Amino acid sequence: xxxxxxxxxxxxxxxxxxxxxxxxxxxxxxxxxxxxxxxxxxxxxxxxxxxxxxxxxxxxxxxxxxxxxxxxxxxxxxxxxxxxxxxxxxxxxxxxxxxxxxxxxxxxxxxxxxxxxxxxxxxxxxxxxxxxxxxxxxxxxxxxxxxxxxxxxxxxxxxxxxxxxxxxxxxxxxxxxxxxxxxxxxxxxxxxxxxxxxxxxxxxxxxxxxxxxxxxxxxxxxxxxxxxxxxxxxxxxxxxxxxxxxxxxxxxxxxxxxxxxxxxxxxxxxxxxxxxxxxxxxxxxxxxxxxxxxxxxxxxxxxxxxxxxxxxxxxxxxxxxxxxxxxxxxxxxxxxxxxxx
Amino acid sequence: xxxxxxxxxxxxxxxxxxxxxxxxxxxxxxxxxxxxxxxxxxxxxxxxxxxxxxxxxxxxxxxxxxxxxxxxxxxxxxxxxxxxxxxxxxxxxxxxxxxxxxxxxxxxxxxxxxxxxxxxxxxxxxxxxxxxxxxxxxxxxxxxxxxxxxxxxxxxxxxxxxxxxxxxxxxxxxxxxxxxxxxxxxxxxxxxxxxxxxxxxxxxxxxxxxxxxxxxxxxxxxxxxxxxxxxxxxxxxxxxx
Amino acid sequence: xxxxxxxxxxxxxxxxxxxxxxxxxxxxxxxxxxxxxxxxxxxxxxxxxxxxxxxxxxxxxxxxxxxxxxxxxxxxxxxxxxxxxxxxxxxxxxxxxxxxxxxxxxxxxxxxxxxxxxxxxxxxxxxxxxxxxxxxxxxxxxxxxxxxxxxxxxxxxxxxxxxxxxxxxxxxxxxxxxxxxxxxxxxxxxxxxxxxxxxxxxxxxxxxxxxxxxxxxxxxxxxxxxxxxxxxxxxxxxxxxxxxxxxxxxxxxxxxxxxxxxxxxxxxxxxxxxxxxxxxxxxxxxxxxxxxxxxxxxxxxxxxxxxxxxxxxxxxxxxxxxxxxxxxxxxxxxxxxxxxxxxxxxxxxxxxxxxx
Numbered sequence: 039x040x041x042x043x044x045x046x047x048x049x050x051x052x053x054x055x056x057x058x059x060x061x062x063x064x065x066x067x068x069x070x071x072x073x074x075x076x077x078x079x080x081x082x083x084x085x086x087x088x089x090x091x092x093x094x095x096x097x098x099x100x101x102x103x104x105x106x107x108x109x110x111x112x113x114x115x116x117x118x119x120x121x122x123x124x125x126x127x128x129x130x131x132x133x134x135x136x137x138x139x140x141x142x143x144x145x146x147x148x149x150x151x152x153x154x155x156x157x158x159x160x161x162x163x164x165x166x167x168x169x170x171x172x173x174x175x176x177x178x179x180x181x182x183x184x185x186x187x188x189x190x191x192x193x194x195x196x197x198x199x200x201x202x203x204x205x206x207x208x209x210x211x212x213x214x215x216x217x218x219x220x221x222x223x224x225x226x227x228x229x230x231x232x233x234x235x236x237x238x239x240x241x242x243x244x245x246x247x248x249x250x251x252x253x254x255x256x257x258x259x260x261x262x263x264x265x266x267x268x269x270x271x272x273x274x275x276x277x278x279x280x281x282x283x284x285x286x287x288x289x290x291x292x293x294x295x296x297x298x299x300x301x302x303x304x305x306x307x308x309x310x311x312x313x314x315x316x317x318x319x320x321x322x323x324x325x326x327x328x329x330x331x332x333x334x335x336x337x338x339x340x341x342x343x344x345x346x347x348x349x350x351x352x353x354x355x356x357x358x359x360x361x362x363x364x365x366x367x368x369x370x371x372x373x374x375x376x377x378x379x
Numbered sequence: 380x381x382x383x384x385x386x387x388x389x390x391x392x393x394x395x396x397x398x399x400x401x402x403x404x405x406x407x408x409x410x411x412x413x414x415x416x417x418x419x420x421x422x423x424x425x426x427x428x429x430x431x432x433x434x435x436x437x438x439x440x441x442x443x444x445x446x447x448x449x450x451x452x453x454x455x456x457x458x459x460x461x462x463x464x465x466x467x468x469x470x471x472x473x474x475x476x477x478x479x480x481x482x483x484x485x486x487x488x489x490x491x492x493x494x495x496x497x498x499x500x501x502x503x504x505x506x507x508x509x510x511x512x513x514x515x516x517x518x519x520x521x522x523x524x525x526x527x528x529x530x531x532x533x534x535x536x537x538x539x540x541x542x543x544x545x546x547x548x549x550x551x552x553x554x555x556x557x558x559x560x561x562x563x564x565x566x567x568x569x570x571x572x573x574x575x576x577x578x579x580x581x582x583x584x585x586x587x588x589x590x591x592x593x594x595x596x597x598x599x600x601x602x603x604x605x606x607x608x609x610x611x612x613x614x615x616x617x618x619x620x
Numbered sequence: 621x622x623x624x625x626x627x628x629x630x631x632x633x634x635x636x637x638x639x640x641x642x643x644x645x646x647x648x649x650x651x652x653x654x655x656x657x658x659x660x661x662x663x664x665x666x667x668x669x670x671x672x673x674x675x676x677x678x679x680x681x682x683x684x685x686x687x688x689x690x691x692x693x694x695x696x697x698x699x700x701x702x703x704x705x706x707x708x709x710x711x712x713x714x715x716x717x718x719x720x721x722x723x724x725x726x727x728x729x730x731x732x733x734x735x736x737x738x739x740x741x742x743x744x745x746x747x748x749x750x751x752x753x754x755x756x757x758x759x760x761x762x763x764x765x766x767x768x769x770x771x772x773x774x775x776x777x778x779x780x781x782x783x784x785x786x787x788x789x790x791x792x793x794x795x796x797x798x799x800x801x802x803x804x805x806x807x808x809x810x811x812x813x814x815x816x817x818x819x820x821x822x823x824x825x826x827x828x829x830x831x832x833x834x835x836x837x838x839x840x841x842x843x844x845x846x847x848x849x850x851x852x853x854x855x856x857x858x859x860x861x862x863x864x865x866x867x868x869x870x871x872x873x874x875x876x877x878x879x880x881x882x883x884x885x886x887x888x889x890x891x892x893x894x895x896x897x898x899x900x901x902x903x904x905x906x907x908x909x910x911x912x913x914x915x916x917x918x919x920x921x922x923x924x925x926x927x928x929x930x931x932x933x934x935x936x937x938x939x940x941x942x943x944x945x946x947x948x949x950x951x952x953x954x955x956x957x958x959x960x961x962x963x964x965x966x967x968x969x970x971x972x973x974x975x976x
Contacts, residue, residue: 198948
């Protein structure tokens with residue numbers, strides 16, 4: 039007989055309390071906006087803030103696909119920018135022939151054409167994404183080094199192909215007539231297009247959030263991020279999920295590309311790769327695999343970019359890096375890490 | 380005698396350069412609980428994973444309910460009616476208990492009556508229904524993992540060392556749960572090292588060593604034969620807690 | 621003796637050896653074999669790129685680190701020389717050396733800090749961070765125009781011995797005037813040769829072996845007892861230092877420094893292309909790859925231009941073969957190399973040798 043410690047007869051039935059939602063990162067956005075308020079006149083502050091929000095939303099849309107794909111498949115697509123460029127250029131296939139409708143000063147007409155252009159762009163990029171995943175990425179699953187190299191190669195080739203198909207010159211893309219100019223809130227000028235960008239961005243975020251949290255597919259994705267093997271053992275074909283998410287991420291990049299192209303009012307083949315650095319920074323800041331982190335990160339970066347551009351232009355060059363370093367020192371895996379550091 | 384639900388014939392599995400399963404012949408009778416015993420490293424987990432298709436057999440065949448599942452993909456094997464409870468439990472920490480079960484219920488919404496039945500022997504599930512599964516204790520996670528496997532009726536359950544590292548009181552709950560499951564039409568293939576746990580539960584038993592089955596037969600016979608136990612498992616019934 | 625010189629890392633393939641000897645002789649005797657300024661420029665570029673890519677191979681091929689910050693160190697070296705010499709009226713050796721020293725110091729500090737900060741994380745994370753840092757640096761360089769000359773860069777004069785006007789002796793040697801350009805060329809050549817041999821020594825030393833062990837299986841290397849962080853940081857710093865020196869040599873040759881030629885993303889992609897096609901983890905891959913690449917870049921484009929004109933009637937094909945679309949074909953070759961050709965040219969040649 040061995041001496042045993044008295045064992046409690048009752049089953050331990052207490053779990054840790056349900057984790058409080060980690061809203062600290064979310065508070066950073068208003069905190070930043072309010073922190074600079076004393077230094078800027080109110081009307082300018084409004085203009086800058088809307089500009090920052092708009093830019094942030096567009097970058098979020100472009101980055102969301104990348105972070106989701108990485109979280110789910112551990113695939114980092116260095117060629118993500120290609121979908122941005124292709125999306126923008128594909129949109130011209132609708133926007134240029136229908137220029138007449140865009141010149142009409144009617145919001146419904148303009149939005150209708152834009153909507154169609156976005157649809158076309160997203161379709162093209164979704165198909166391209168599907169093909170890219172099958173042909174370029176699938177052979178190098180799990181080999182991160184080769185993934186980086188191959189996807190970079192893919193981006194180079196895509197950019198060059200854009201030049202072959204659409205020519206090597208820039209394409210001008212003027213804003214639709216009813217979205218030009220600004221509305222005035224007191225003394226503050228708010229550009230109409232930027233308002234649209236904010237609305238679209240919020241809609242995309244809401245749609246993603248709802249999908250991930252309220253639908254079976256969203257459940258699958260969240261579970262797949264944690265343990266793809268177990269999801270398979272539950273009877274789901276994870277490969278199809280991967281491809282679907284990849285295509286969706288590419289389509290989002292395409293949408294971002296169209297919006298960004300209109301924002302800049304010119305298209306060049308390299309626009310995707312130019313924006314990629316900011317997208318990467320946002321993804322790093324947000325935490326690989328986190329949509330919420332990506333959203334907050336994009337807003338923070340864009341707001342900081344706009345405020346710094348006004349307050350300290352010379353500093354603006356490094357504002358992105360400074361932000362990245364600051365966030366990483368606070369949370370080394372990004373704002374919301376899924377533990378995949 | 381009814382057809383066995385699962386038959387492994389001469390199954391070999393290689394992992395990289397390691398030859399883990401070296402010709403496994405296993406027959407799992409329909410209904411009831413079959414136990415797979417063996418020391419660490421004998422190949423028990425590999426056997427379950429091979430059945431589930433997570434690792435592919437290099438030779439041999441696996442027949443399930445009349446179908447050859449040797450080359451099938453894991454999702455298809457799951458859909459054929461096999462549920463898997465891995466050693467690591469693999470509950471999705473970010474998902475709530477409810478969401479974990481919902482995911483496992485492939486054909487649609489959760490069957491309320493069935494869920495109530497499960498919560499009968501796992502009361503903790505009801506209590507932490509909306510909690511992220513990652514916040515639960517080890518024993519509670521095990522309950523979630525098993526509940527996930529039975530939230531819809533399955534033909535065969537593969538369970539890998541469910542009592543490992545759990546407090547005796549929780550082990551009691553699991554014992555109760557398995558007894559209730561045995562009354563249903565589900566067949567259970569249980570891998571365990573805790574002989575005490577399985578001696579009263581198991582109907583048939585297979586003992587593995589070095590990637591092969593050394594002994595198979597009725598649990599009753601093994602439980603009464605101490606000399607056999609010594610030889611196969613290197614222990615006697617009383618000394619192992 | 622040759623074995624000692626090459627630190628025991630012999631080419632191990634007769635074909636490879638002959639090609640390497642050919643390249644060596646070609647570069648050594650370039651001023652006398654090929655008249656004119658353009659071939660000499662090509663030769664000097666090849667020398668520098670060999671070293672630049674070899675130092676990247678140290679990181680990628682031997683240590684298994686993907687970094688996009690390599691061109692940043694290349695640029696720092698170039699700008700160190702360039703800014704120093706441009707800010708004085710009389711270009712002197714001392715000024716040049718001070719510039720070089722400052723550049724090296726900055727390189728070491730930056731490489732160390734980046735390594736310390738980012739090498740503890742996953743490869744992908746590190747790649748993204750280096751990309752962000754390098755492009756910020758590039759933006760900085762093109763914006764601080766007073767200092768760096770902005771987008772257009774700066775030209776500067778070099779010490780008298782190296783300037784084109786200077787002549788060492790009156791008569792010509794083998795049809796070449798012994799002028800500053802020639803001297804500069806041989807300084808570049810000698811410097812690059814020394815740096816390459818240094819890298820060869822490094823990867824064949826015990827240090828280099830540990831790097832390869834870390835690349836193969838970091839977990840196991842740690843388990844055996846090597847502090848992998850230390851080794852990776854040192855590798856990072858050494859590679860950066862060599863890149864810095866390569867940049868300095870390039871600046872000396874061009875007598876010009878600018879963001880496009882040093883910090884641009886094009887240079888980084890060129891390095892990646894060369895190291896993959898040449899063969900990662902071989903060092904000699906950098907030699908073959910850089911030579912082929914620079915030659916093709918300079919002379920293949922004219923071929924493409926001619927082909928494009930011939931096909932002027934067919935719309936897509938003509939623009940696909942346009943010399944500006946040179947990168948398209950390179951990109952395709954690059955992707956194909958990663959899939960089917962992972963051991964690169966050097967690897968393939970060595971394999972043929974083994975199969976005999």
